[in-house]
Amino acid sequence: MSKTERIRGVLSPVVTPFQADGSVDLAKFVAQCRWLLSNDVGLAFLGTNSEANSLSPSERLRMMDALLEAGVNPGSMMPGTGACDLPTAVDLSRKAARAGCAGVLTLPPFYYKGVSDEGLFRYFSELIERVAENTLRVYLYHIPPVAQVGISLDLIERLLERYPENIAGIKDSSGDWNNMLAMLERFKGRNFDVFPGSEVFLLQGMRHGAVGCISATANVNPAAIHRLFVEWQSPEADELQNGLNTVRSLFQQFPMIPALKAAVAHWSGDAQWHRVRPPLVELNAQQRESLISQLVAQGFSMEGLNETASQL
């Protein structure tokens, strides 16, 4: 894979559908991924919003297999392959690299807190060396509000110096524009791609060299976010950004993952989508009604989702 073939644009941390017995509904998952692709959004499945850490390593492998077996283009995929334990992270990342996935999104090990950059360097270093695939493209996942363990600029520098071919970029879910700007400036021209972790920073990010965004709400508002990615230099860009922010703010009134699933459930007409795994809890009826009615009042809808569901 040459450097020019790097994945760019808007990616969705695809929400994961569960069956009545709690297992992953693979057919529904694949259909949802196809709907996202039809809206020009790539697949950062097995992310935070996918409840990936609530899935076992073997469930995660099966989800990767399901997409590959369905013939989905691996060039559109950036699965989350991070784990607190290296053997699991290596297994998942190796599988993704061998399958030709555009990249892997890797959390730092997040159980121990206050760990050193030296320890994190060793973790990512061992991950890359054990996977031992030239095609491995690692996107570091910086999400301190959740993982509590972050990726410092000095750690990126050290990893980029040692593994310039494998360290491809970062998803920055810090919510801190100054951190994103610092990364964009420090690693400019180093072939290190920065994806803000929210479309709220899409326009500002693109204006400073970001390559797209990977955002929870790309699950529900993919076409509009992709449009801003394409038209960020147009005169309407600020207006498009404001529209995205309005939709996102409606979701942010509620716990994000159950809210995303409530929207998918509503517009697909499939109540199964409400299901989440513990420790998450689905929205209650009042919350659902409040979310959907506010979205409808804004003229929001998820077009084509109903047809996708009916094809299953």
Place this chain on the structure above:
Amino acid sequence: MSKTERIRGVLSPVVTPFQADGSVDLAKFVAQCRWLLSNDVGLAFLGTNSEANSLSPSERLRMMDALLEAGVNPGSMMPGTGACDLPTAVDLSRKAARAGCAGVLTLPPFYYKGVSDEGLFRYFSELIERVAENTLRVYLYHIPPVAQVGISLDLIERLLERYPENIAGIKDSSGDWNNMLAMLERFKGRNFDVFPGSEVFLLQGMRHGAVGCISATANVNPAAIHRLFVEWQSPEADELQNGLNTVRSLFQQFPMIPALKAAVAHWSGDAQWHRVRPPLVELNAQQRESLISQLVAQGFSMEGLNETASQL
């Protein structure tokens, strides 16, 4: 297992030995467990100090198997079986319950932060119901400094009401005496066993109804901690507690897990014990020298460890 057969006393979150290739050294692990048992300390292996979350689910299963196949009494075992994902936690816990382990020590799912008690209740509830073994004894693991997700008193109350046979107790590693005292008082007479997560609270805990402790430093100072457990009502108890505190404070000058391993490496004469998995980092030469010389100056040693190592 009747209520009177509950495990009590001092348990060690057994440190995990790694081979040169990074894999778990199962023979050495079993030998270390035997040494701890010979010092009257039980086996809370696969805990935080065991780097359990840096081990894959299959590695954790193999460690349980190794002890069972070696004929170690499962009544002395309280393996850590928690995981962010329920399928893994269920697998590990079911295996432990079926093997007759005294209990399982279960972390809450620790990736998502700020989760509700309702979500945690569902997690533990699903764990217990899916394991579906009468012999399952769950010890909740409250370690907010690391997991960030804690176990509230109201959550315990709710779990205890619903699963009085399965919810057996808690390890409280909050480091907060007031929390331990609140639990001891609120659940007195409810057959809910409280293990302070450090021997610093052993004497105070025993005086208020605790049943022992599960402590990092039981890896290195098992006999002395066990002695206080036995003699807590003797006139020397406060003096014994002070002695334990002194030893612990020497270890606490350094990152705990590498420091424990440095002591085991020194007294076993086996440098392999220094190895840790990323993101942890072993002590450097200066730190090791500082730790060991201070321990020796206090008259500390790990008796019999050398013979254990030589029997491998």
